[in-house]
Amino acid sequence: MIDELQRVTIRDERIITEKMAKVQESVADADMVNLSHAVSEMMRRGHVAGDDVAAISERVERALVSKERKMEEMLAAADDLRLMTLTSIVDDILTPIQAVHFLIAVLELRLRVHDWGKRRDEQR
The missing domain is CATH 1.20.5 (Single alpha-helices involved in coiled-coils or other helix-helix interfaces)
Known part of the structure; x- marks a missing residue:
């Protein structure tokens, strides 16, 4: 029973890890790279006005909302897997x-x- 639980857990861990890697990669997607270039360019030119910073900050916040949500989903999935594993051990094996x-x-x-x-x- 432990071997089977281990196999299932390892498979589910792998799935979560692959999804988390994709979420982490998305943090540096084209939108974020473009925003970074825009800020760097403004700084090089010395044109960093308060309105520009506020506009870019707003765009960054909007871009990060979905990424944060996906990371929260991955953390919840990992928590669910830990709980499922613990429950299986306590209820079904021991x-x-x-x-x-x-x-x-x-x-x-x-x-x-x-x-x-x-x-x-x-x-x-």
């Missing part, structure tokens, strides 16, 4: 007592990683 021990171990790991991160941040 016995109830094994599930309890597994969930305790997961929580302990999460708490340790959180603590390590906090300590590392404090040291910086």
